[in-house]
Amino acid sequence: MSAPERAVVGADRRRRRVRWPLRGAHGVALLVLLVASLGPILWLAKAAVSTTQDTLRTPLELWPSGVDWDNLATAWYQAEISRYFTNTVWVVLGSWACQLLVATTGGYVLSVLRPRYAKLVTGAVLATLFLPGVVVLVPLFLTVLDLPLFGVSLLNTYWAVWLPAGANAFNVLLVKRFMDSLPRDVFEAARVEGAGPFRLLWSVVLPMSTPILGVVSIFAVLNAWKDFLWPLIVLPDPVLQPLSVRLPVIRDTVELDVFLASLFISMLLPIAIFLVFQRLFLRNAGLSGAVKG
Amino acid sequence: MKSLPFGSQASPNPMIRWVRGGGLSALILLLPLLLAFGYFGWFPIGRAVVMSFQQTNLVTDPTWVGLANFREVLGDPLFWTAVRNTGYFTLLALAFGYPVPLVLAVLMSELRRARGLFSVLAYLPVTVPPVVAVLLWRFFYDASETGVFNTILGWAGLGPYPWIQSTSWAMPSLVLQATWANAGATVIIYLAALTGVRAELYDAAEVDGAGIWRKIWHVTLPQLRHILLITLILQVIATFQVFTEPYLMTGGGPNRATTTVLLQIYEYAFRFGDFGAATALSVLLALFLALVSGVYFRLTRSWSTT
Numbered sequence: 001m002s003a004p005e006r007a008v009v010g011a012d013r014r015r016r017r018v019r020w021p022l023r024g025a026h027g028v029a030l031l032v033l034l035v036a037s038l039g040p041i042l043w044l045a046k047a048a049v050s051t052t053q054d055t056l057r058t059p060l061e062l063w064p065s066g067v068d069w070d071n072l073a074t075a076w077y078q079a080e081i082s083r084y085f086t087n088t089v090w091v092v093l094g095s096w097a098c099q100l101l102v103a104t105t106g107g108y109v110l111s112v113l114r115p116r117y118a119k120l121v122t123g124a125v126l127a128t129l130f131l132p133g134v135v136v137l138v139p140l141f142l143t144v145l146d147l148p149l150f151g152v153s154l155l156n157t158y159w160a161v162w163l164p165a166g167a168n169a170f171n172v173l174l175v176k177r178f179m180d181s182l183p184r185d186v187f188e189a190a191r192v193e194g195a196g197p198f199r200l201l202w203s204v205v206l207p208m209s210t211p212i213l214g215v216v217s218i219f220a221v222l223n224a225w226k227d228f229l230w231p232l233i234v235l236p237d238p239v240l241q242p243l244s245v246r247l248p249v250i251r252d253t254v255e256l257d258v259f260l261a262s263l264f265i266s267m268l269l270p271i272a273i274f275l276v277f278q279r280l281f282l283r284n285a286g287l288s289g290a291v292k293g
Numbered sequence: 294m295k296s297l298p299f300g301s302q303a304s305p306n307p308m309i310r311w312v313r314g315g316g317l318s319a320l321i322l323l324l325p326l327l328l329a330f331g332y333f334g335w336f337p338i339g340r341a342v343v344m345s346f347q348q349t350n351l352v353t354d355p356t357w358v359g360l361a362n363f364r365e366v367l368g369d370p371l372f373w374t375a376v377r378n379t380g381y382f383t384l385l386a387l388a389f390g391y392p393v394p395l396v397l398a399v400l401m402s403e404l405r406r407a408r409g410l411f412s413v414l415a416y417l418p419v420t421v422p423p424v425v426a427v428l429l430w431r432f433f434y435d436a437s438e439t440g441v442f443n444t445i446l447g448w449a450g451l452g453p454y455p456w457i458q459s460t461s462w463a464m465p466s467l468v469l470q471a472t473w474a475n476a477g478a479t480v481i482i483y484l485a486a487l488t489g490v491r492a493e494l495y496d497a498a499e500v501d502g503a504g505i506w507r508k509i510w511h512v513t514l515p516q517l518r519h520i521l522l523i524t525l526i527l528q529v530i531a532t533f534q535v536f537t538e539p540y541l542m543t544g545g546g547p548n549r550a551t552t553t554v555l556l557q558i559y560e561y562a563f564r565f566g567d568f569g570a571a572t573a574l575s576v577l578l579a580l581f582l583a584l585v586s587g588v589y590f591r592l593t594r595s596w597s598t599t
Binding site for chain 2: 022026029030033034036037038040041043044056057058059060098101102105106108109110113115121124125128130131132133134135136137138139140141142143145147148163164166167169172196197198201222225226228229233243244245247248251260263266267270271273274275278281282
């Protein structure tokens with residue numbers, strides 16, 4: 001992303017009359033942004049290693065009675081954050097795998113193979129995108145409770161979170177649109193060489209689609225980590241619950257400093273993933289921000 | 294747009310021709326999508342419509358009850374409370390959360406070197422898991438004098454304020470947190486759109502003697518018109534489904550001041566086991582949102598075409 005040579009301010013920048021008040025307002029606004037976004041996160045980092053007394057009495061002073069590193073260990077072991085962290089990782093990995101499987105195979109068939117019914121399926125997938133997620137909340141729960149034709153209940157299994165995650169219309173359409181833009185003569189060439197549909201997907205289309213698979217993956221992981229309402233409903237067994245479901249309960253059962261340390265641990269990985277893949281995020285934030293819930 | 298043919302041996306049997314032509318492989322490869330959407334997309338949508346006319350209690354078979362669920366939901370004294378609160382949340386979120394990202398994006402687009410850094414900063418709160426953010430802000434909103442926000446405002450001689458403990462402060466407090474958590478994503482969308490604004494337009498406006506504000510009004514905003522219209526309706530649809538914030542921050546209180554429609558749906562289904570009423574309310578909400586979007590797109594169609 002390179003900045004355009006001149007934007008709104010343009011030549012005005014060079015005019016004295018306008019320069020200083022504008023720069024001043026600009027600076028203040030950016031400073032507010034800095035404090036507003038970083039402030040709460042840094043405060044939590046500080047509070048995670050402060051004593052309860054310090055956090056309650058003087059929340060904005062830096063460790064008046066010393067740094068309390070033990071909070072993190074207490075949260076990890078005694079409050080069993082380690083277990084819920086592992087649960088979250090499982091939830092995330094399975095959801096990611098399901099979304100990737102459905103999006104790649106589905107996108108490939110609808111974009112590259114294009115059987116006669118492809119248009120119909122694409123339309124049906126697109127239709128689910130426009131429906132607010134809340135409509136299916138209860139029927140989806142009953143479906144998971146008694147899976148039609150299989151007659152099994154997925155309640156209290158990770159499948160209840162993983163499988164519905166796969167039905168993500170946004171991913172399918174994203175992958176389809178990307179594959180639509182790939183050169184079709186490459187597919188023709190591979191076919192003439194004798195590659196079947198599976199071989200074509202695995203050896204030609206997938207390697208060419210890595211950029212979009214990266215985008216789908218990154219948002220799949222982050223959204224699965226954020227998910228709260230659905231795991232709350234389908235994983236009533238505390239042993240299986242991810243961090244998001246468990247944190248409100250932990251809040252009432254441990255001391256404040258340990259709770260804040262638990263919150264801190266819970267946001268570390270998503271933030272780290274974002275910072276590592278920030279380019280990928282920021283280039284595509286417009287795509288995903290639109291669709292949630 | 295023809296399908297890609299595999300294999301070339303012609304066979305008189307159409308079934309074998311279909312299989313050799315890759316028809317079967319295509320179907321097998323489409324199976325994950327068909328199963329996922331069939332079970333967890335299309336089927337529940339159809340079931341929602343059916344269930345809203347049934348009484349379902351998981352023990353006995355569902356029975357048809359006509360419009361009884363809808364009558365129950367609409368007759369619930371909490372219905373209008375929830376509708377009012379949800380409308381109020383949406384309105385506040387628009388008044389507050391809609392201009393903030395736009396202003397930030399316009400300011401950030403003026404930056405050259407530090408723009409990447411500020412993009413990261415703006416997006417950072419979006420990556421904090423909502424449960425963590427809500428529980429953290431719940432602590433910030435501590436109503437005592439040593440609460441985090443009250444301490445900061447105390448430096449300026451303000452407060453202490455009751456925040457989420459007061460019926461009139463609770464909703465604005467929720468909106469403030471939600472704006473903090475979500476604004477970054479919209480900032481990035483606008484920022485991307487702003488880089489698409491052609492520099493010649495600004496030059497032309499300058500030649501005509503336009504100042505900064507007139508340039509923003511006559512060049513920047515019209516160029517963003519399309520994306521602004523879309524983010525507006527998407528934000529309305531998202532805020533109408535708000536759940537995590539009121540559920541974890543206030544539990545719908547104090548005195549039902551933050552009970553939203555989705556909180557009501559959750560209570561019906563998972564507290565009282567009244568799945569019929571829960572689905573009826575979901576269907577009503579979906580119909581309402583469909584109506585709003587339909588009217589909105591009809592009204593704005595003439596503006597959004599450039």
